[in-house]
Every structure is written in structure tokens, then in C-alpha cells.
Amino acid sequence: MLSQTNDEAMLKQIYKVALTESKAYPWLDDLSNKIGHRLSGSSGAAKAVTYTKEQMELLGLDKVYLQEVMVPQWVRGEKEVAYLQVEKQKKSFPICALGMSVATPKNGLLANVIEVKSLEELKALGTDKVKGKIIFFNRPMNPEFIETFHAYGSCVDQRSSGAREAGELGAVGVIVRSMNLRLDDxxxxxxxxxxxxxxxxxxxxxxxxxxxxxxxxKLLTENPNAKLYFKQSCQTLEDVLSYNVVGEITGSEHPNKIMVVGGHLDSWDLGDGSHDDGAGCVQSMAVLEIFRKLNYKPKNTIRVVLFMNEENGVKGGLKYEELSSKNKENHIFALESDSGGFTPRGFSIEADDSNFDKITTWKNLFEPYLIHIFRKGHTGVDIGPLKSEKIVKVALQPDSQRYFDYHHAANDTFDAVNKRELELGAASMASLMYLFDQYGLQ
Amino acid sequence: MLSQTNDEAMLKQIYKVALTESKAYPWLDDLSNKIGHRLSGSSGAAKAVTYTKEQMELLGLDKVYLQEVMVPQWVRGEKEVAYLQVEKQKKSFPICALGMSVATPKNGLLANVIEVKSLEELKALGTDKVKGKIIFFNRPMNPEFIETFHAYGSCVDQRSSGAREAGELGAVGVIVRSMNLRLDDxxxxxxxxxxxxxxxxxxxxxxxxxxxxxxxxKLLTENPNAKLYFKQSCQTLEDVLSYNVVGEITGSEHPNKIMVVGGHLDSWDLGDGSHDDGAGCVQSMAVLEIFRKLNYKPKNTIRVVLFMNEENGVKGGLKYEELSSKNKENHIFALESDSGGFTPRGFSIEADDSNFDKITTWKNLFEPYLIHIFRKGHTGVDIGPLKSEKIVKVALQPDSQRYFDYHHAANDTFDAVNKRELELGAASMASLMYLFDQYGLQ
Known part of the structure; x- marks a missing residue:
């Protein structure tokens, strides 16, 4: 019972520090408003590496360092243009090149359009019908899912595989409905x-x-023979050198047992990536900040990693695993925050039954903080490659309702993040790390 | 088990209809963007009565009617002005008159300022020090509370009682720090x-x-003798006739047992009252809309009430209770939504132990919808006066983190409400009403 009381007191302190003293929100302000987007290989990404390394050094961690990693460098080029030619009228549409896409011919592309709702529908059409056409994938995210990530998961194949599959059937271009549950521009x-x-x-x-x-x-239904024009000048340049940013507090009892927490420092180039994943980066840094402020000496080594290039290559996550294997590191725990800076609801967990059961015994400690989801499920892309024998992996699960309003779009900006929601996420992460450090994988 | 399966299926249908067919969001769009603010006695309030009555009539309810109620008519007048005179400079501040406040003298008010953090601190100063001064109440909302309503509750005495208590000690005016956890303008x-x-x-x-x-x-610390000027021309006019808007589906087995659901149709005059409480109104209407769409025939009478004048008088809530008593109505259940249109987290419940215990047995049915809070606590201001013998009262509890960012301010507008969050609230309300209609207070 003493332990339970101590843990209650510790969680109370963690949440208090997060809500009253943490730099998570000003850090995000800097990343978003001073640095801006952080697409892999961009100057923003380079500045963010320097900035976060400096900020970690100010926290007085035991080690702060960079891990070199080569990343792809995709650039968007000029603002994209699209219109449907309906008789003599041109009806314009807001489009953006998908990441890693090739450009259209220099003067753009004009072709008839076939609308489909799925890859299956595309394949059923066959080469004869698809050849020379622009394929318009228009299956909306299904609003009936309560958690929006499920709606995303059941829809995103159009974006990830549409161009490949349509291209194989002879299509000349692909337009994909945005992964967004709202109707907006x-x-x-x-x-x-x-x-x-x-x-x-x-x-x-x-x-x-x-x-x-x-x-x-609607216009295609009325004018099935209207031709769509679009133009984009994106290209993939040579890979460039970039970095994962790493900082750690060395474990007082088990310095060789590593508990990692992270998010990804790169972002897309629309907006400034405040939710995806500036939020996860500053929350991860805040976990170590909170431990330092509380003068908590972890038993195990607590390491923050800001991964580079999650969005278009996962080179940072792969490099981290490669170095970890090479150095024979023993990871016992990995926590990723990459679902937006919204009110935390709980954790998605990859663990064997005994570790999962142990974690669920901590549920009551989280009740005062309205953290209620503890379930097995997918965790994170960047910690995905890690494969230590008995590692427990966890993803922070924030409220998901608004995530796809902003995801990969120009409105993913600092003002879309609420300070308290961000801080509560950081506190929830720090609390779980504290409990695992104390009682996990014993 | 059959019943459990049926209930699961019914809740699934309720959430589906809410997320795919409900008019809650377009109704709110109309209330917010076509009608605007709905301060008691204003033309907006009158239009909102007409609009919501018409919309209820379109739902094909068994009865739709108005309840006459006299309400106060407070008007803000010209835009308020405030500045601190520091030597020859005037430093301006954004202020607004508190609701029901009197005006300053026509040419404004200029006086020295005493900053206090509490009513207790004010009283300790005594008449000698307070006389002739402007009292500046500056206790911030405490960010350490996890639920923001607790921070509000521990702070709002400055706003509700500050002018009265400072006036009794001879102060000439009061400036109160806004009830807002964010730093903004x-x-x-x-x-x-x-x-x-x-x-x-x-x-x-x-x-x-x-x-x-x-x-x-800060300026007062540097310039303790600087004088503050402020001017406001608000006034309270004669009471005017207004209405509660009522619609109902008559119970098929117990027409005389009434289950009421509601929000308040009036708002403050800054912004358009989308969260406070346009959201609660359209969610309450949506409960009956969902039942009609599913062709659900409730055993008990299900009644929606849009209460007038919650913000500055509660005349609608009091009138509703008065008429209910006079007509010897038997209310078995009352549900209020007046905490914003954010992701629903659960319910705050006033009930005897046996009813409370019964409601908590439904928790598992709500798990797929991430509804997890079922606890005894405060419910609502408008259903507060109802006093049927065994009535169960409930308040919808949405996520509270952002509520006070918007509460009673010019940014409480339609764009601050997320469609899905609003709809999930309506579905949660309809689900609880369905279950109570089936199994409650038997």
C-alpha cells in the first residue's frame, strides 16, 4: 500500500509539472512558428535537428547526440494546378501532389477521368478501359467508425497504392480524395x-x-466526357544526410536496459506539422524534462529519440534499429506518440500477456487523469523495427476525432494544438514510463 | 442475453444515425451563422425560438409547443474601453462588461487600482483602503485541475460576487480576470x-x-499609482416575453412518465454561443430526431426542452418547473447538455443508489463508444429546479480541456465545434435515454 500511495503521489507530481512548468508548448511554438515544416531533407528539418539538440542539452541530460541517417529528398515544386474542362469553362480544384509522386509532363496532363471507389473496382475495369485515363479514387472515409484511425486504415490504400495499380493498367495519372472526414477545401x-x-x-x-x-x-456525372487537367512539378532529388536526435538519462540500476520514448521530427511540407508530429516530439522531450524537474533517477536508461523521415521512408526508425542491433542494446520498452496532440485517452500496447496484464494493473492510478484505454494493438511506425526479445511497445492514444481534419494538410498548424491537451499527453507518457521503470519486465 | 444483444444493436444504430444522418450540425450552423447570438430578449433569441420550433415540427413529433416566460433584457451598449494611464501614455486593454453589470458614468470612470487574488483578500483590506478604488480580481484558473470545470468552480466567485462585495466596501468599479486557462486577448x-x-x-x-x-x-507593480480608466454603457431594460421551446414523442406505455432532454437556447452576446449552448440544443433535438429515424417508440414520453435564459436568470428552467408542478407532471428522468460540443466522455449523475447502480450496469454497452465516466455529481442548471420524487438527473460530460478557451467569449463560434464530436455527444445522450426508457426506474 505504501507503494501505491507513493505512485499516486508521483503521478500527481508528474501531471502538475506537465501542466504548470513544462516547455512542451513553447518548444512546439518554436518548431512550428520559428522553424516551420520539416520535410526530410529540407532546411526546416535541419534547423529542427539543431534546435531540439540544443534544447535537450539545456535539460541537463546525461547524453545528447545525433545519429546520422541518409534520407530521401522529395520536393514539391510549384503550386499544383487542376481543373476540369467543361465545354468552354474551366472548373478549378484544390489539389496537392502526393508525397514521393513524380511530376506531370512539364505542361501538365489532360485526359478523361474514370471515378472509382476502390482498387478492386479499378482492377475490374481492366487495361482497355483504364489506358490513357486519369483515375479518380473517391471512396470517402467511413464516418461510422468511432475511432478515426480505423476509417483511415480502411481507406488509405487508395493513396498508398492507387498510383501504382492504376499505372500498371495504363492510366496516365491519379487523383485521390483526401483522407479527411470533414468536407473542406x-x-x-x-x-x-x-x-x-x-x-x-x-x-x-x-x-x-x-x-x-x-x-x-458531380461534374463528371453531368459531363462524363469532360477532361481533367492537372500539373505538378515535384521531384525526388539525391538522398541527403540528416539525423535522429537522441538524449538520455542513464539508468541508476540498469544502465544497459533502455526505455525509449519518441516521435518523428520530420513532417510534411503543408502546414507546419504541429500535430504530425511536432506534438509527439515535444511530448517525448517533456518526459525527460519532467523527470529532471522532479529529480527522478530512473533505474533504467530513459532515452528520447526524435526520428527523422517517418513520413516518406522511415529511414530514421530503421537506422535506429540498425545501430541498436550493432551495439547489442537491450530495449525493454518503447513508447511512441504520433497520433496528434489531443487529449490523451490511453495506450495501445504490444506485449506478451504477462506484461500486458501487469500494465493493466496500473489502470486505477490513471483514473484521476481520465486515462481509460489500455488495450493490445498497433503501436508506432518508428519503433516498429525494434526487435529486442521481450520489448514492450506502446503508443499514446489521444482522442482521434479531429486528427484527420489536420493530417498532412496546410491547417496542421500550431493554433490547432491546445496547450493543456498536449501537456496531458506528455504527463500520461511520463507516468507510464515511471511505472514501467519501477515495476516493468522484472 | 437476447436483451443485451438487442441493446448492443440499438446503440450501434443510434451512433450510426448520429454520425451519418443527423441534422445536429446543420442546425447548429443555422443557429450560429444565420441567427447568431441569442442573448435573452434579443432578436436572435426570438429568431431561435421560431427556428427551433419549425425544425421540431419537421421531425414529426407528437407535440411541439412554446412555454411563455418573462426574461430579463440586459444590453451591452457601445464597445467597452479601458486603459491604464501611465504618465502620459495610455495602455489599452480588451475588456467587456460582465453580464447584468451596470454602466460606468457616461464619461467613464478613472480611479486607482488595487489588485487582489480573492474575495478574502478584498475583505481583509477593509473599507478604508477600498473606498474610491477600482478592484482588480486577478486569481487565475488553476491549471493543476485535470477537469477544467473544477478550476472554473474554484475561481468564478470573483466574477459572480466581486462587484457586490467590492461595492459594499466602497469600491467604484471592478475588473475581473477572464475565466480562461489560456493566455489570449x-x-x-x-x-x-x-x-x-x-x-x-x-x-x-x-x-x-x-x-x-x-x-x-505588471504595469501596476511598476506604477502603483497609475489610474485605470474604463467605460461601458450596458443597461438592464424591462423584462420581455420569451419562450422555452418544447417537443415530444408521447410514451407508448407510460405517456404520463416524462423523460426530458435539453440545453439552453439563450447565449451570451459575444460570439454566437455555438458551444454554450447551441451544441446542447441541437444534440437534444437530435435525440428525438434519431428516435424518429429509427422508428423507435419509447415507452415513456420523451420530451426535448430548449430552455430560455440560463445565462442571466434561469427564468426558463424555473418556469418549466412551475408549469410541471402545476400540471402535476411526473418526471422520471432529465438529461442536460451544457458543457460544450466536445467528444463525450460520460455522464454525471444525480440519482439514488439503486438507480445509479442500475445505470452503471450499462457501462459495458458504452465501451465501444469510448464512454467511460459514470459518476455521481452535479448535473444542470436548467433541470436543477425539477423535483419529482424519484427523478434521475444526468449531465452529459464532454472532454473539458477546451471549453474555457471559448466560454462566454467572442471566439465561441461555429468553427470551434467539430461535427463528429457534436454528433458523438448526441448519440451518447440518445443511447442513455433509450436504455433508461427500457430499464430505468421500473
């Missing part, structure tokens, strides 16, 4: 994946805003 | 209560934005 980018298709066989892919998708669909 | 209004103090003894009270409060405090 923001196109949402995100990676499209050509896999091993030869460069000269790749077709350009762009996202259209949800309002635009609705309007385009 | 919006002053937040809300009622101040003079109780039975004679009209000519009442002193004017205004709210200052949180940024303004910080700045004023």
Missing part, C-alpha cells in the same frame, strides 16, 4: 508508394480536397 | 450578481482578457 498529402516500378513507368498522383472530390464527382 | 463575459443591493449602490464590473490581466498586473 484542404488537400491532404501523404506518401504514395510505387514500390519497384521503373521510374519512367510511374504516373503522377495528387490529392484533391474533400469538397473538391464531391464537386468533381 | 479575448475577454470572457458571464453574470455578475448584485443580489439585493439597491440599483444606485451597484458598481460596474468588466472582464479583462488573460493577457490583459497579466499586463495590467
Amino acid at each position: 484542404f488537400p491532404h498529402t501523404g506518401s504514395t508508394n510505387y514500390k519497384d516500378i521503373a521510374m519512367d513507368k510511374r504516373i503522377p498522383a495528387a490529392a484533391i480536397s474533400t469538397n473538391g472530390a464531391e464537386e468533381l464527382s | 479575448f475577454p470572457h463575459t458571464g453574470s455578475t450578481n448584485y443580489k439585493d443591493i439597491a440599483m444606485d449602490k451597484r458598481i460596474p464590473a468588466a472582464a479583462i482578457s488573460t493577457n490583459g490581466a497579466e499586463e495590467l498586473s
Whole structure:
């Protein structure tokens, strides 16, 4: 009972520090408003590496260092243009190139359009019908899912695989409805994946805003032979050197047992990546900040990692695992925050039954903080490659309702993040790390 | 088990209809963007009565009617002005008159300022020090509370009682730090209560934005003898006739047992009252809309009430109870939504132990919808006066983190409400009403 009382007191202190003293919010302000977007290979990404390393050094951690990693450098080029030619009128739409897409021909692309709702529908059309056409993927996210990530998961194949599959059937371009549950005018980018298709066989892919998708669909029904024009000049340059940013507090009892917490420092180039994933980065840094402020000496080594290049390559996550394997590091725990800076609701956990059961015994400690979700499930892309024998992986699960309003779009900006929601997430992460440090994997 | 399965299926249908077909969001759009603010006695309030009555009629309810109620008519007048005279410079601040406040003298008020953090600190100063001064109440909301309503509750006495208590000690005016956890430039209004103090003894009270409060405090520390000027021309006119808007589906088995659901149709006059409480109104209407769409025939009478004048008098809530008593109505259940249109987290419940225990047995049915709070606590201001013998009262409890960012301020507008969060609240309300209709108070 003493222990339970101590833990209650510790969590209370953690939440108090997070809500009254943490730098998480001013850090995010700097990342978002002073540095801006942090697309891999961009000057923003480089500045963010320098900035976060400096801030970690100010925390008085035991070690702060960079891990070199080569990352792809995709650049958007000029503002994209799209319109439907309906008789003599040009009806414009807000589009953006999908990440990693190739450009259109220099003067753009003009072709008839076929609207489909799925990859299956595309395949059923076959080469004869698809050849020479622009394929318009227009399956909306399903609003019936309570958690929006499920709606995303059941929809995002259009974005990730649409260009590859349409290209294989002879299409000349792809337009994809944005992954957004709202009707608005923001196109949402995100990676499209050509896999091993030869460069000269790749077709350009762009996202259209949800309002635009609705309007385009309506116009195509009325004018099935209208041609769509779009133009984008994005390109993939040579890979460049970048970095994961790492800081740690060395464990007082088990310095070789590592508990890692992180988010990804890169972002897309629309907006400033405040939710995706500036929030996860500053929350992860805040975990170590809170431990330092409380003068908590962890038993195990607590390491924050800001991963580079989650969005279009996961090179940082892969490099981290590679170095960890090479150095024979023993990771006992990994926590990722990459679902936005919204009110935390709980944790998604990858663990064997005994560790999972142990974690659920801590539920009552989180009740005062309205943290209620403890379940097995997917965790994170950057900690995905880690494969220590008995590692427990966890993802922070914030409220998901607003995430796809902002995801990969120009409105993912600092003002969309609420200070308290961000801080409560950091406190929840620090609390779980504290409890695992005390009682985990014994 | 059959029943459990049926209930699961029914809740699934309720959430589906709410998320795919409900008019809650377009109704709120109309209330907020076509009608605007709905301060008691205003033209907006009158239009909102007509609009919501018409919309209820379109739902095909069994009865739709108005209840006459006389309400106070407080008007803000010209835009308020405030500045601190520091030597030859005038440092301006964003202020707004508190609701029900009296005006300053026509040419404004200029006086020295005493900053206090509490009513206790004010009283300790005594008449000698307070006389002729402007009292500046500057106790911030405490960020350590996890639920922001607790921070509000521990702070709002400055706004509700500050003018009365300072006036009794001879102060000439009151400036109150806005009830807002963020630092920003919006002053937040809300009622101040003079109780039975004679009209000519009442002193004017205004709210200052949180940024303004910080700045004023700093300047006063540097310039303790600087005088503050403020001017406001608000006044209370004659009471006017207004209405509660009522619609109902008559119970198929117990038409005389009434289950009421509601929010308040009036708002403050800054912003358009989208969260406070346009959201609660459209959610309450949506409960009946959902039942109609699902062709659900409730056993008990399900009644929606949009109460007038919650903000500055509760005349609608009192009138509803008066008529209910007069007509010997039997209310078995009352549900109020007046905490913003944010993601629902659960319910605050006033009930005897056996009813409370029964409601908590439904918890598992709500798990798929991430509804997890079922606890005894405060419910609502408008259903407060109801006093049927065994009535169960409930308040919807949405996530509270952002509520006071908008509460009673110019940024409480339609764009601050997320469609899905609003709809999930309506679905949660309808689900609880369905279960209570089936199994409650048997």
C-alpha cells in the first residue's frame, strides 16, 4: 500500500509539472512558428535537428547526440494546378501532389477521368478501359467508425497504392480524395508508394480536397466526357544526410536496459506539422524534462529519440534499429506518440500477456487523469523495427476525432494544438514510463 | 442475453444515425451563422425560438409547443474601453462588461487600482483602503485541475460576487480576470450578481482578457499609482416575453412518465454561443430526431426542452418547473447538455443508489463508444429546479480541456465545434435515454 500511495503521489507530481512548468508548448511554438515544416531533407528539418539538440542539452541530460541517417529528398515544386474542362469553362480544384509522386509532363496532363471507389473496382475495369485515363479514387472515409484511425486504415490504400495499380493498367495519372472526414477545401498529402516500378513507368498522383472530390464527382456525372487537367512539378532529388536526435538519462540500476520514448521530427511540407508530429516530439522531450524537474533517477536508461523521415521512408526508425542491433542494446520498452496532440485517452500496447496484464494493473492510478484505454494493438511506425526479445511497445492514444481534419494538410498548424491537451499527453507518457521503470519486465 | 444483444444493436444504430444522418450540425450552423447570438430578449433569441420550433415540427413529433416566460433584457451598449494611464501614455486593454453589470458614468470612470487574488483578500483590506478604488480580481484558473470545470468552480466567485462585495466596501468599479486557462486577448463575459443591493449602490464590473490581466498586473507593480480608466454603457431594460421551446414523442406505455432532454437556447452576446449552448440544443433535438429515424417508440414520453435564459436568470428552467408542478407532471428522468460540443466522455449523475447502480450496469454497452465516466455529481442548471420524487438527473460530460478557451467569449463560434464530436455527444445522450426508457426506474 505504501507503494501505491507513493505512485499516486508521483503521478500527481508528474501531471502538475506537465501542466504548470513544462516547455512542451513553447518548444512546439518554436518548431512550428520559428522553424516551420520539416520535410526530410529540407532546411526546416535541419534547423529542427539543431534546435531540439540544443534544447535537450539545456535539460541537463546525461547524453545528447545525433545519429546520422541518409534520407530521401522529395520536393514539391510549384503550386499544383487542376481543373476540369467543361465545354468552354474551366472548373478549378484544390489539389496537392502526393508525397514521393513524380511530376506531370512539364505542361501538365489532360485526359478523361474514370471515378472509382476502390482498387478492386479499378482492377475490374481492366487495361482497355483504364489506358490513357486519369483515375479518380473517391471512396470517402467511413464516418461510422468511432475511432478515426480505423476509417483511415480502411481507406488509405487508395493513396498508398492507387498510383501504382492504376499505372500498371495504363492510366496516365491519379487523383485521390483526401483522407479527411470533414468536407473542406484542404488537400491532404501523404506518401504514395510505387514500390519497384521503373521510374519512367510511374504516373503522377495528387490529392484533391474533400469538397473538391464531391464537386468533381458531380461534374463528371453531368459531363462524363469532360477532361481533367492537372500539373505538378515535384521531384525526388539525391538522398541527403540528416539525423535522429537522441538524449538520455542513464539508468541508476540498469544502465544497459533502455526505455525509449519518441516521435518523428520530420513532417510534411503543408502546414507546419504541429500535430504530425511536432506534438509527439515535444511530448517525448517533456518526459525527460519532467523527470529532471522532479529529480527522478530512473533505474533504467530513459532515452528520447526524435526520428527523422517517418513520413516518406522511415529511414530514421530503421537506422535506429540498425545501430541498436550493432551495439547489442537491450530495449525493454518503447513508447511512441504520433497520433496528434489531443487529449490523451490511453495506450495501445504490444506485449506478451504477462506484461500486458501487469500494465493493466496500473489502470486505477490513471483514473484521476481520465486515462481509460489500455488495450493490445498497433503501436508506432518508428519503433516498429525494434526487435529486442521481450520489448514492450506502446503508443499514446489521444482522442482521434479531429486528427484527420489536420493530417498532412496546410491547417496542421500550431493554433490547432491546445496547450493543456498536449501537456496531458506528455504527463500520461511520463507516468507510464515511471511505472514501467519501477515495476516493468522484472 | 437476447436483451443485451438487442441493446448492443440499438446503440450501434443510434451512433450510426448520429454520425451519418443527423441534422445536429446543420442546425447548429443555422443557429450560429444565420441567427447568431441569442442573448435573452434579443432578436436572435426570438429568431431561435421560431427556428427551433419549425425544425421540431419537421421531425414529426407528437407535440411541439412554446412555454411563455418573462426574461430579463440586459444590453451591452457601445464597445467597452479601458486603459491604464501611465504618465502620459495610455495602455489599452480588451475588456467587456460582465453580464447584468451596470454602466460606468457616461464619461467613464478613472480611479486607482488595487489588485487582489480573492474575495478574502478584498475583505481583509477593509473599507478604508477600498473606498474610491477600482478592484482588480486577478486569481487565475488553476491549471493543476485535470477537469477544467473544477478550476472554473474554484475561481468564478470573483466574477459572480466581486462587484457586490467590492461595492459594499466602497469600491467604484471592478475588473475581473477572464475565466480562461489560456493566455489570449479575448475577454470572457458571464453574470455578475448584485443580489439585493439597491440599483444606485451597484458598481460596474468588466472582464479583462488573460493577457490583459497579466499586463495590467505588471504595469501596476511598476506604477502603483497609475489610474485605470474604463467605460461601458450596458443597461438592464424591462423584462420581455420569451419562450422555452418544447417537443415530444408521447410514451407508448407510460405517456404520463416524462423523460426530458435539453440545453439552453439563450447565449451570451459575444460570439454566437455555438458551444454554450447551441451544441446542447441541437444534440437534444437530435435525440428525438434519431428516435424518429429509427422508428423507435419509447415507452415513456420523451420530451426535448430548449430552455430560455440560463445565462442571466434561469427564468426558463424555473418556469418549466412551475408549469410541471402545476400540471402535476411526473418526471422520471432529465438529461442536460451544457458543457460544450466536445467528444463525450460520460455522464454525471444525480440519482439514488439503486438507480445509479442500475445505470452503471450499462457501462459495458458504452465501451465501444469510448464512454467511460459514470459518476455521481452535479448535473444542470436548467433541470436543477425539477423535483419529482424519484427523478434521475444526468449531465452529459464532454472532454473539458477546451471549453474555457471559448466560454462566454467572442471566439465561441461555429468553427470551434467539430461535427463528429457534436454528433458523438448526441448519440451518447440518445443511447442513455433509450436504455433508461427500457430499464430505468421500473
